[in-house]
Amino acid sequence: MNDLYEWIRVSLQSAAQDGALPLAFQYGFVINALLCAFLIGPLLGGVGTMVVTKRMAFFSQSIGNAAMTGVAIGVLLGESYTEPYVSMFGFCILFGLLLNFTKNRTQLSSDTLIGVFLSVSLAVGASLLLFVSARVNTHILEAVLFGSVLTVSDTDMNVLLAVSVLVLAMGIPLFNQMLLASLNPSLARVRGVKVDLMEYIFVFMITLLTVACLKIVGAVLVEALLLIPAAAARNVTSSMRGFVLLSMLFSTLSCIAGVLIPMQYDLPLPSGGAIIMVAACIFILTTLIRVTFARFREARA
Amino acid sequence: MTQSAAKQTAPTSRGPSIHCIDLGLQLGGVEILRAINLKLEAGKIHCIIGPNGGGKTCFIRSLLGQMPHTGMVETISLQDDEPVIGYLPQLLDFDKTLPVTVSDFMAIVCNGLRPAFAGLGQQPRQLIAAALERVGFVANVNTRLGSLSGGERQRVLFAQALIPEPSLLVLDEPMNNMDQAGEKRYLELIKNLAADGVTILWIAHDLNQVRQYADTVTCINQTVVFHGSPAECLDQLNTGDLFHLATKRAITKDSDVTTTSGSTVGEST
Numbered sequence: 001m002n003d004l005y006e007w008i009r010v011s012l013q014s015a016a017q018d019g020a021l022p023l024a025f026q027y028g029f030v031i032n033a034l035l036c037a038f039l040i041g042p043l044l045g046g047v048g049t050m051v052v053t054k055r056m057a058f059f060s061q062s063i064g065n066a067a068m069t070g071v072a073i074g075v076l077l078g079e080s081y082t083e084p085y086v087s088m089f090g091f092c093i094l095f096g097l098l099l100n101f102t103k104n105r106t107q108l109s110s111d112t113l114i115g116v117f118l119s120v121s122l123a124v125g126a127s128l129l130l131f132v133s134a135r136v137n138t139h140i141l142e143a144v145l146f147g148s149v150l151t152v153s154d155t156d157m158n159v160l161l162a163v164s165v166l167v168l169a170m171g172i173p174l175f176n177q178m179l180l181a182s183l184n185p186s187l188a189r190v191r192g193v194k195v196d197l198m199e200y201i202f203v204f205m206i207t208l209l210t211v212a213c214l215k216i217v218g219a220v221l222v223e224a225l226l227l228i229p230a231a232a233a234r235n236v237t238s239s240m241r242g243f244v245l246l247s248m249l250f251s252t253l254s255c256i257a258g259v260l261i262p263m264q265y266d267l268p269l270p271s272g273g274a275i276i277m278v279a280a281c282i283f284i285l286t287t288l289i290r291v292t293f294a295r296f297r298e299a300r301a
Numbered sequence: 302m303t304q305s306a307a308k309q310t311a312p313t314s315r316g317p318s319i320h321c322i323d324l325g326l327q328l329g330g331v332e333i334l335r336a337i338n339l340k341l342e343a344g345k346i347h348c349i350i351g352p353n354g355g356g357k358t359c360f361i362r363s364l365l366g367q368m369p370h371t372g373m374v375e376t377i378s379l380q381d382d383e384p385v386i387g388y389l390p391q392l393l394d395f396d397k398t399l400p401v402t403v404s405d406f407m408a409i410v411c412n413g414l415r416p417a418f419a420g421l422g423q424q425p426r427q428l429i430a431a432a433l434e435r436v437g438f439v440a441n442v443n444t445r446l447g448s449l450s451g452g453e454r455q456r457v458l459f460a461q462a463l464i465p466e467p468s469l470l471v472l473d474e475p476m477n478n479m480d481q482a483g484e485k486r487y488l489e490l491i492k493n494l495a496a497d498g499v500t501i502l503w504i505a506h507d508l509n510q511v512r513q514y515a516d517t518v519t520c521i522n523q524t525v526v527f528h529g530s531p532a533e534c535l536d537q538l539n540t541g542d543l544f545h546l547a548t549k550r551a552i553t554k555d556s557d558v559t560t561t562s563g564s565t566v567g568e569s570t
Contacts, residue, residue: 049418053399107329175416176409183395183409187461189367190388190471191410234398238445240405244418 001161002154008035024263033149033216033259033271035157039164040213041252044222047171047209048230049247054182054202058111059099060226062118063210064219066095068125070211071144075132081140083155088211095121096207100199142270147218149259149271156215163212167205178202216255218272225251228279235286254279315468316500317384318343319364323372326356326363333359334370335524341517343379344498346491348505348515348531355522357504358391361471364502376469384500387467389458391474391504397447403457404429404442410461432460437486451478459487470494472503476510488514508535 009028016025024030051057070091074084099117103110126141133140143151171178180188181198188195210222217225233246258275261267267274324337333356341347351357363370365386378384395401401409407429408417415422421429433442438456446454455478462470472491476484492514495501505511511518512531520526520534527534 053396053401055396172416173414175418176412176414179409179417184390186362186365186367187388187390187410190365190386234400237400239400239402239443240408241418241420243400 001158005032005035005154005157022260022264024260027263029150029152030259030263032152032157034256036149036152036160036216037255037259038252039160040216040225041255042248043164043167043209044213044225045229045233045248045251046244047167047205048226048251049233049244050171050175050178050202051206051226052230052234053179055110056202056206057223057227058114058118059096059203060206060210061220061223062099062114062121063092063096063207064214064222065118065121065125066092067211067214067219068129068141068144069095069121070125071140072125072128072132075136075140076128081136082151083153085155085159085211088214089208092207092211093204096203097200100203104196104199143218144214145218145220146270147214147216147221147272149216152215160212160215163208167209170201170205174198174201216271217275218270221272221276224276225254225279228276228283229254232279232283232286235283235290250279250282254282315378315380315498316343317376317378317469318500319469319502320375320377321364321372322375324360324363324374325371326359326368327371328359328368332523334363334521337372337521337525339519339525339528341500341502343377343500344495345516346495346501346503346514348503348511348518349521350505350508350511350518351521351526357521358473360521361473361502361504365471378468380468384469385465385467387462387464387470389462389470389472389475391477395446399445399447401446402443403433403438403440403446403449406446406457407433407442407461407464411464428464429460432463433457435463435490436460437483450480452480452483455479456483459490467494467499469500470502472501474504474506476505476507511535 009031012021012025012031013028015021016023051060067088070088071081071084073091074087075081077087079085079087095117099114102117103113106113108116129141129144142148177188177193178198178201180191181193181195185195188198206226213222213225229251230243230247232250233243237243237246254275257278259271261278262269262271262274319339319341321337321339321341324334324339325332326334337360349357349360359368362368364374365388366374376384404421405417408415408421408425411425411429412421429442433456436456436459438453438460440449440453446457449457455475459472459475462472470491475487479487488510491501491503495516503515505515512535515531517529518531518534519528
């Protein structure tokens, strides 16, 4: 795989030097960031529609926070602090599955429970990470929270690629079943859907995706990228197909614009923040469209 | 075209019979159902009535194997294969602003592994069009589910219960929010399905409909209050004090009632 990345980088860089592409392309890390943007854009956009439909918005945020604890554990265990994937995946998957396990066994409504998990994971993660980073590198916390596109490595891209393939392999064939399981569990069971298993698979999928995207977008903002494009798409569509396709489009656009605009204009913005700001602009635009055009108007509840 | 498709897939007397033996259910320490003994015959219309909160929906979900019930539920099918269950849930609780159209919903329910956003295949599309026509759904299939009227949404729910062609149809208050034309269509459809040998379990509210269409009626309030043909059970009561009486009887002599209900099954067949 690494040869392929190298080949893409070299050919794009030479194109940039010939003047066929903007100057930003002469940097390898810009190309890396864009490759990642093309992967996570459609993926987060597509999965985001499921997150919105299943009302799991805050779940991915708590996973993002858990990743901080994961990084801290990784550093403590001696993993490299830029790529502590074993600890991050390990801890986050445990965390996600535990959350779902608890959800099935308490009377608490799921937003309350996720709220509890979210604050606990934030507190533990931030404390541990600050404790660790004081000894290693004071910028770890910043990088985990807001992502750092400049340091995307080939390993990061391999992880992202592997996760993308896995998520597609689970998400596409099980799309209907996962939606039905949350729309009406009783009907889903009659139709032979293993509702509990679907919830676990969905949680697993979101966890993988969140951790893999952490490097680019950062812990705080992964969930924003899952939600905002889907919410924007929802403003202007009335069918599932439009919803999914537009959400993928918005998300990809945000990723690419968020990477390129700060480069082009020399703005000292973290990539994660820039990506979400672009997404937010799209959201505002679609909201305006919805408010302005009569065909989106509907009766108030 | 749609009607012939419906006829082709309808052999006779294919529904299962259902036997409950000492069915009970406790949820969170509260006793919801107890000591239910019932024999529901194949290919008949069985109405279930009872007061709100009396456990009708829980009873049905226990029959479907979705509740941690005690006792036994047997579905005995004359054919070797497992019964195909069509289920009409009481309410579709979902966010009305979701961009899910009628055809998206049908795709989510019936489309198998092909994701709903990829559209319907040729064969599902025909099945779905046929089912929607059978329940008298006339609106555009590209309308959002959330902007349909209650009656139209109920029709969509009923249509999904007909795919694939069921041998056991479980209806949880199908007449909820239903308009008159829809009720007529439903009753006709239920009658025809039963005539085709489909076993029908129907939680009903309108006792006139029960009188007219049901083969047996079962009143459930924690346990079986009475069970038998509508003529026997309903005519001795007037509707006003039915549920009042039901509660009283259930508390005082439930064992008595369940045994008599067992014998009425035998007589009515």
